[in-house]
Amino acid sequence: MQATPEKRRPALKWTALLALLLLPLLLTGCDIGEAEMDFLLDLAIDWAISKNLLTVEGCPPPYDSDDCQIGINAGMIARWKAGQNKWIGAGMDTFGVDRAPQDVTDALDSAKTVYDQEQSDALAREGATEGDLEKLDQAIDMRPGDWSYQDKKGAVLLSQGNPEAADDAFNHADSLVQERIDNGESCLNLQLNKLRNREDALYQQSQLHPENEQLRNQLARTQDQIWALQNNHESSICK
Amino acid sequence: MAIDYESPPPKRRRGCLSCLVAVVGIVALCAVVWFLAPTVMTALGLSSPGAEELYSGASDPAANQAVEEVLVGSGIEGASARVIPIKGSDGQLAVITLGDASSIDWSESSSVEEGFLNTVRALSQVNAQGLGVERAVIDVRGEDGQPFIAITASQASIDAYANGEIDRDEFVRSVDADLDGLLELVDLQVLMGGE
Numbered sequence: 001m002q003a004t005p006e007k008r009r010p011a012l013k014w015t016a017l018l019a020l021l022l023l024p025l026l027l028t029g030c031d032i033g034e035a036e037m038d039f040l041l042d043l044a045i046d047w048a049i050s051k052n053l054l055t056v057e058g059c060p061p062p063y064d065s066d067d068c069q070i071g072i073n074a075g076m077i078a079r080w081k082a083g084q085n086k087w088i089g090a091g092m093d094t095f096g097v098d099r100a101p102q103d104v105t106d107a108l109d110s111a112k113t114v115y116d117q118e119q120s121d122a123l124a125r126e127g128a129t130e131g132d133l134e135k136l137d138q139a140i141d142m143r144p145g146d147w148s149y150q151d152k153k154g155a156v157l158l159s160q161g162n163p164e165a166a167d168d169a170f171n172h173a174d175s176l177v178q179e180r181i182d183n184g185e186s187c188l189n190l191q192l193n194k195l196r197n198r199e200d201a202l203y204q205q206s207q208l209h210p211e212n213e214q215l216r217n218q219l220a221r222t223q224d225q226i227w228a229l230q231n232n233h234e235s236s237i238c239k
Numbered sequence: 240m241a242i243d244y245e246s247p248p249p250k251r252r253r254g255c256l257s258c259l260v261a262v263v264g265i266v267a268l269c270a271v272v273w274f275l276a277p278t279v280m281t282a283l284g285l286s287s288p289g290a291e292e293l294y295s296g297a298s299d300p301a302a303n304q305a306v307e308e309v310l311v312g313s314g315i316e317g318a319s320a321r322v323i324p325i326k327g328s329d330g331q332l333a334v335i336t337l338g339d340a341s342s343i344d345w346s347e348s349s350s351v352e353e354g355f356l357n358t359v360r361a362l363s364q365v366n367a368q369g370l371g372v373e374r375a376v377i378d379v380r381g382e383d384g385q386p387f388i389a390i391t392a393s394q395a396s397i398d399a400y401a402n403g404e405i406d407r408d409e410f411v412r413s414v415d416a417d418l419d420g421l422l423e424l425v426d427l428q429v430l431m432g433g434e
Contacts, residue, residue, distance in 0.1 A: 062408075
């Protein structure tokens with residue numbers, strides 16, 4: 001059998017392996033070119049070997065010789081299935097069980113949080129577009145720590161001619177951010193984040209209600225604050 | 240010498256009330272420990288408040304847009320990015336979601352490997368502009384739109400690979416993944432029978 005010049009994986013019982021490694025990409029319906037897919041498959045196999053999901057015998061890295069015997073580590077997969085390994089981590093604890101650092105498991109769990117956030121974002125977007133405070137309050141209930149919903153609510157209230165209630169909402173957003181700054185988080189990053197979300201909310205309402213002067217004024221003030229923060233000018237927000 | 244055979248004064252017996260108070264006290268103590276332990280552990284950094292709490296803040300629209308533009312510029316279209324401040328930390332988490340509308344095309348680069356490396360480099364460069372990302376997550380969605388598989392790498396390893404300090408294999412080893420969604424679909428018997 002003639003060797004091909006490219007890096008080539010040995011013939012494997014790939015049916016199950018392909019299902020394991022490629023299913024996510026296939027299922028998403030992502031439009032991925034053939035060369036890109038081959039490359040990603042290579043990456044996935046290297047990763048699975050490095051994490052002991054696949055076993056390799058008879059050849060050294062990069063595992064492209066015909067002598068390679070690559071198999072599935074069913075024991076490891078069975079442990080996953082039993083719920084013992086939620087993730088594939090870098091090490092094992094003294095009991096021989098894989099343990100990921102907490103920041104890794106939290107990050108992996110963020111996908112679910114982002115999915116939930118998409119649902120509440122959609123509700124908040126609808127509320128802002130329709131001027132429906134009830135929808136905005138529902139979004140706030142779903143993610144009470146998200147100041148962007150308070151800013152959306154403030155902008156809608158301002159567009160409806162209720163500046164006092166709008167101030168309450170903006171102040172609530174301020175306090176959510178300030179609480180985190182008081183606990184040691186970056187003032188600059190959080191304030192810019194908040195003000196950009198506020199700017200977006202006010203801009204959207206000012207497009208919907210171009211005659212509203214209060215909206216325009218509040219938008220201008222917010223943009224001034226962003227400019228001051230970004231240009232390191234003396235700012236009362238982050239001293 | 241006369242011996243006083245008088246019996247010693249009877250010990251005062253503790254009443255049932257004392258026992259009851261002790262039991263109630265222990266139960267109350269256990270309850271306080273039970274309810275406060277997570278808070279105390281979290282405050283001491285011994286336990287995590289969980290993803291929902293850690294990423295409860297709003298994502299930064301400008302940072303989201305910057306990451307999305309970088310992805311488009313390096314051949315990944317239709318992905319959405321969220322740069323979320325991590326509660327209790329100065330850092331941020333970048334979550335890149337790939338779904339139905341996403342596509343990957345590295346044909347502009349000299350090779351797909353170069354295209355991949357250019358994407359990693361671009362992510363490293365955009366973060367160097369002050370985004371403060373500590374960790375990136377690729378959130379791959381299933382056909383129902385729900386999170387299906389999550390892959391994560393620290394920004395440190397992304398930067399190291401982008402700068403040539405580690406090779407591709409080392410970078411791949413630094414990646415972690417949550418395959419719960421995938422494994423729910425895998426029939427272990429079929430998988431083992433395939434060997």
